[in-house]
Amino acid sequence: MVDKQGQGVVRGPGRPREERVTRAALDAVVALVAEQGMSAVTMDAVAERAGVSKPAIYRRWSGKQELIIAAAEAWIGELSVPDRGDFRAELHELLTARLESYRQPGVDRLLAGVIGASAEAGADRGAYGAYSARVMGETRRILERGIARGDVRADTDVRAVATMVAAPMVFRLVGELEPPDRHLVDAVVELVGRAVGA
Amino acid sequence: MVDKQGQGVVRGPGRPREERVTRAALDAVVALVAEQGMSAVTMDAVAERAGVSKPAIYRRWSGKQELIIAAAEAWIGELSVPDRGDFRAELHELLTARLESYRQPGVDRLLAGVIGASAEAGADRGAYGAYSARVMGETRRILERGIARGDVRADTDVRAVATMVAAPMVFRLVGELEPPDRHLVDAVVELVGRAVGA
């Protein structure tokens, strides 16, 4: 989800965009969600909280949906697990990292909001899908590395297993009363290890 | 999610509610979601589409959220799997039934919308949580039956396994480009069988 203005290395004429505005807006979204829930994420409220004007926001993102998605992405951050020589350890590391990012207050609502936004008509499925794809991608990478390495069974249905690893965290976060915890991480890794370990 | 008016056997004086109105409203929600996405589900739009007045709707459900949840519940229907003597077969049956209900066009958006609605401030987590709980409940029942029967390992972490079974369907439905399919069902049952089969 890039800004409307590409804003690469070269820059056109005219006053450049202020980075401060971009950051302030995204932070404001996060703060509002965490404190008062998604319904408090009003464009006016974001503008006021960020000390920024509405037009300045609309210059960067085409609407509320895009803003929320951008905020979610910026907040949740990157996921990447290096080769540790053992797929069980790597899965554990990935899930623990995700657990960490989900522990911030309000992520559950923000994520639910993003999922909701992806239900709109014009929404590129990418709304929540982009995040989903990123999580899936890293999970698959670990499994494929394991197959290459030999500690994951060669006949493993990588996509299905990755889904079973990736999905429970979000499922618990969004749908259940208790958020995901270390216990869930341990159990998932244990079960997957048992099912596809070589 | 019951009507505001209990409307049991006994009934007060005055004109009784018309069943037609209730049905028409729920159908209108579903039709609008399927055709135009969640953002088209306006109370006015539902009223017009259903050929029903707004007060008539508000007499039955306290607001938009309740109406949407009611529509989702009515649409997705009940889940229940009888004892088949084999937990693998029963899980397969349950997932296949869910697959069926998810195949109707628009469920993905309806479900995403319900999840989004649960992110609002005042929302009882139950919005989407109620559905989630039902799915989890039936899945756990199958596993527990398996433990009792002896074809599921006695040391199984039922909750974690149930999450791994239940979550992938929704994850795919909501976040991925391709909806869940038979292949996913097979893979999930196979893997779980391998991991917790006695």
Added chain:
Amino acid sequence: MVDKQGQGVVRGPGRPREERVTRAALDAVVALVAEQGMSAVTMDAVAERAGVSKPAIYRRWSGKQELIIAAAEAWIGELSVPDRGDFRAELHELLTARLESYRQPGVDRLLAGVIGASAEAGADRGAYGAYSARVMGETRRILERGIARGDVRADTDVRAVATMVAAPMVFRLVGELEPPDRHLVDAVVELVGRAVGA
């Protein structure tokens, strides 16, 4: 300038418009103009001052221009001079009545605002033209009555003379530092009497 809803004797179904809202909005426009000038006549300001919602205003008038025109018409009121047997006396009466209505504080700005509104693209010339036509009409009626009666020269160019009678008041009101006064009225009647009296 009628309400969008004809609202004659018969009434359609649904909740009827509240007269209170209509009156309050028009009064608010007048009050704002008188106290702070045309630029204070914001739709938001009118709504707040009137204790009325913006949508309620837009249900009655299609925009700011229409609202201002309606307010001006309601404020300035009707003009009508009965047959007094002498066209000089009748002209004097008409001009004095107009003088009176122009004396209310803020009319000058309101009238100027209406004229300005008639310069917009989509504006029916009627914006200010409607008022202009009413004034001209009554003035012409007096002159024509005079011709029929015989105290106005039969060869009089009624339209031109009426313009010379009607225009000065507005001209002074809108363009000059001093508003029109009794002296101007006397002078106009005297001169016209001299020029077209039989």
Added chain:
Amino acid sequence: MVDKQGQGVVRGPGRPREERVTRAALDAVVALVAEQGMSAVTMDAVAERAGVSKPAIYRRWSGKQELIIAAAEAWIGELSVPDRGDFRAELHELLTARLESYRQPGVDRLLAGVIGASAEAGADRGAYGAYSARVMGETRRILERGIARGDVRADTDVRAVATMVAAPMVFRLVGELEPPDRHLVDAVVELVGRAVGA
């Protein structure tokens, strides 16, 4: 309405202003009014149409009102009638000249717009008043010359008569469906001649 920078003979250091910019801006105002009405006269629109930047405009005029007034003045031009030995002829000449300047398409809207602008809160009445004063001044001069010369009655109320001569043109231009024409000019001169001719 002079430029903000006096710009007399002596000139400070730095790059001098480009005359091209000034002319282009004024022309753009006129073109926009004529083609699309006053509401199309946006500072941005003027800048774009003139091929000029907004700051360049604000360096010359303090705001929209000033710009519009400047454009109107530049467009309508000077009025001055030399002594012809007969006040009737002179009045006729003056009104005919004004008729000419009013015939350009769009003047009606431009003038109405200027009048409207004079209704704003902070506006020096001069907005339209300046033009009004100029017209009145020249008209009065003719009448006074006539009194001195002896072909206008000595007891004439110069101000009132001048108003009756000057007002009808604007009244017709702004408020009526048909703009002023030669017929109106003839009639006004004829009537005034009859009323105040010696």
Added chain:
DNA sequence: TATTAAGCGAGACGGTACGTCACGTCTTAGG
């Protein structure tokens, strides 16, 4: 059979947020 309570469609109401537009200022890079 008449009464009465509650249903019904229609549509206006206050409120709140939306996304847009214009104003006048400021900031950049370049003459």
Added chain:
DNA sequence: CCTAAGACGTGACGTACCGTCTCGCTTAATA
């Protein structure tokens, strides 16, 4: 110091939707 380009804060615009209320009517159970 000028220029064009374009972002900025401010604030109004006109629209959409929410949930409520008022209207005149219909419908059934009760008296």
